[in-house]
Amino acid sequence: MESAAFRTWLDGIHRLDASQRDQAVRELVLAEAGIHGDAAMVASEPACPPPPAGAQTSGGAAAKPDLMARIGQSRLASIGCPHCDGDDIRPWGMAGGKPRYRCAACRKTFNPLTGTPLSGLHYPDRWKDQAQALINGETIAKAAVRCGVDYTTAFRWRHRFLKALTLDKPASLSGIVEADETFILESFKGKRRGLPRAPRKRGGKASKRGLSAEQIPVIVARDRSGATIDGVLPRLDAASIAAVLGPVVEKSAQFCCDGGTAIKAFARRAGVAVHVLPAPGIPRPEAPDLHINNINAYHGRLKEWMRRFHGVATANLPHYLSWRRTIEALGDRSTPEAWIRGAAGLGPYQQGLQ
Numbered sequence: 001m002e003s004a005a006f007r008t009w010l011d012g013i014h015r016l017d018a019s020q021r022d023q024a025v026r027e028l029v030l031a032e033a034g035i036h037g038d039a040a041m042v043a044s045e046p047a048c049p050p051p052p053a054g055a056q057t058s059g060g061a062a063a064k065p066d067l068m069a070r071i072g073q074s075r076l077a078s079i080g081c082p083h084c085d086g087d088d089i090r091p092w093g094m095a096g097g098k099p100r101y102r103c104a105a106c107r108k109t110f111n112p113l114t115g116t117p118l119s120g121l122h123y124p125d126r127w128k129d130q131a132q133a134l135i136n137g138e139t140i141a142k143a144a145v146r147c148g149v150d151y152t153t154a155f156r157w158r159h160r161f162l163k164a165l166t167l168d169k170p171a172s173l174s175g176i177v178e179a180d181e182t183f184i185l186e187s188f189k190g191k192r193r194g195l196p197r198a199p200r201k202r203g204g205k206a207s208k209r210g211l212s213a214e215q216i217p218v219i220v221a222r223d224r225s226g227a228t229i230d231g232v233l234p235r236l237d238a239a240s241i242a243a244v245l246g247p248v249v250e251k252s253a254q255f256c257c258d259g260g261t262a263i264k265a266f267a268r269r270a271g272v273a274v275h276v277l278p279a280p281g282i283p284r285p286e287a288p289d290l291h292i293n294n295i296n297a298y299h300g301r302l303k304e305w306m307r308r309f310h311g312v313a314t315a316n317l318p319h320y321l322s323w324r325r326t327i328e329a330l331g332d333r334s335t336p337e338a339w340i341r342g343a344a345g346l347g348p349y350q351q352g353l354q
């Protein structure tokens with residue numbers, strides 16, 4: 001903006017009312033944080049002074065009934081009553097901007113979020129911003145600015161939104177299944193006591209190469225439909241791999257892996273046809289479809305995407321694996337609504353979208 005126009009723009013500031021000033025400050029802070037693209041969506045949200053703790057915002061109530069009603073219908077269809085699994089459910093009015101239901105069997109009432117990690121979370125009018133932060137893979141600091149909440153709340157929201165997705169996994173992997181382990185650098189961020197060693201600076205390198213106490217083994221398997229499962233391994237052994245892959249890899253699968261001892265041992269015990277390929281996989285001319293290039297590419301995308309977090313605490317690693325898995329499973333259906341549904345236990349695998 002040229003300087004005379006900027007002077008005119010600045011002179012307009014004193015004519016803004018409190019709500020316009022509030023909106024302008026948010027826009028400026030978002031611009032400062034480098035958040036672009038959907039500022040219009042943020043600005044179009046009703047101006048939201050923090051409501052009293054425990055209250056449902058009227059803005060959220062006005063903006064949400066359609067989404068909440070749809071989540072309610074989907075949850076009734078998939079799990080029924082969250083208290084007793086009963087399926088004779090009656091509408092029971094509205095409360096706090098959400099439909100309410102009553103179970104004929106146990107006579108308890110509930111709403112679309114009862115029993116989900118979103119239950120009791122405040123400021124529903126800002127959840128679309130939180131979902132957008134997940135879609136963009138934003139840091140806590142950026143998400144806090146986007147949602148207008150403090151850093152601690154943004155951290156809590158991130159993990160509340162990811163919790164249900166850790167259970168959103170494919171029921172089975174079939175056909176050609178590629179599996180490989182990778183290693184994620186362990187972080188002790190946030191822990192002050194009981195450290196096994198002095199904390200590293202953020203994003204540091206492991207002091208030892210390859211497998212060591214500082215590298216957490218992770219297994220990922222993916223079939224050619226794109227269905228993907230992952231898990232943190234307590235140890236790199238066949239039993240740990242079996243705990244993750246055993247329930248989902250079908251007996252008829254063509255199981256492709258590198259020559260790792262643990263993964264080969266798992267495949268033999270599971271009784272699947274195993275094809276050992278060197279990584280990076282160069283398929284044999286007589287079997288061009290048998291390779292592990294897809295799973296290696298997945299590892300590459302996972303690690304590149306995780307770099308922004310500068311190391312994550314081991315206990316939270318399943319959340320980050322699920323976050324990445326959901327980005328991949330939703331693909332171009334990755335909307336804020338899809339992520340709110342996922343946070344309410346209706347992720348892409350649960351809904352059969354993947």
Ligand SMILES: [Zn+2]
Binds near residue numbers: 081083103108
């Ligand atoms: Zn019930």
